Amino acid sequence: xxxxxxxxxxxxAVQAQLEREAVHVILLLELRFxxxxxxxxxGLLPFTDADPDKGHTWQGxxxxxxxxxxxxxxxxxxxxxxxxxxxxxxxxxxxERGVNGMGLIPGLIGEPGEYRNRDAILYEQVMSDDMLDAHxxxxxxxxxxxxxxxxxxxVTASYSASAAILSxxxxxxxxxxxxxxxxxxxxxxxxxxxxxxxxxxxxPEVMSTTPKWTTW
Numbered sequence: 001x002x003x004x005x006x007x008x009x010x011x012x013a014v015q016a017q018l019e020r021e022a023v024h025v026i027l028l029l030e031l032r033f034x035x036x037x038x039x040x041x042x043g044l045l046p047f048t049d050a051d052p053d054k055g056h057t058w059q060g061x062x063x064x065x066x067x068x069x070x071x072x073x074x075x076x077x078x079x080x081x082x083x084x085x086x087x088x089x090x091x092x093x094x095x096e097r098g099v100n101g102m103g104l105i106p107g108l109i110g111e112p113g114e115y116r117n118r119d120a121i122l123y124e125q126v127m128s129d130d131m132l133d134a135h136x137x138x139x140x141x142x143x144x145x146x147x148x149x150x151x152x153x154x155v156t157a158s159y160s161a162s163a164a165i166l167s168x169x170x171x172x173x174x175x176x177x178x179x180x181x182x183x184x185x186x187x188x189x190x191x192x193x194x195x196x197x198x199x200x201x202x203x204p205e206v207m208s209t210t211p212k213w214t215t216w
Contacts, residue, residue, distance in 0.1 A: 010142060032121075039058040045060040081170040122149075187201045
């Protein structure tokens with residue numbers, strides 16, 4: 001059995017769908033913010049998965065949510081992802097848009113402590129176009145399978161005539177394996193850890209920095 005199917009309650013049913021000429025899947029994104037987890041999908045309507053242990057309802061955002069390519073492999077153990085969320089101007093009130101068109105967007109980005117270094121997990125859900133629910137919609141086959149795990153890093157915003165686009169970078173769990181646990185070896189971080197310690201005052205933070213030495 002493949003790793004992809006190992007978490008499925010009925011691997012044969014999922015494999016049968018994957019062997020079809022056309023495979024219908026939807027993407028699910030779990031963002032574990034400090035204030036609580038958010039569950040998004042690229043479906044058009046809310047979707048409730050069939051996981052009996054930790055099932056969730058995923059909000060359908062359709063084309064408003066996008067995701068970059070999933071990469072990785074033996075030579076790239078710490079890939080990063082880019083997630084995108086579109087915010088059309090028509091869903092914002094006039095006072096939310098602001099004079100310069102930014103308005104509400106800085107508030108949507110929020111404080112770094114709300115998202116930075118917190119988990120973001122991308123799942124894939126296989127769907128069946130043959131078995132429909134009472135509303136004529138495709139039904140899930142099996143439960144969601146995680147295809148990328150990382151930690152949220154930075155959020156940026158770009159603007160067009162019709163919408164604002166929020167982009168979030170999610171780093172792989174090994175992306176910072178070489179970084180010190182408590183910051184960098186700089187005077188600034190040393191003072192943060194040990195107030196009053198000036199032992200690193202003359203260590204340049206970047207190679208192009210020219211330190212100003214004391215005149216005795």
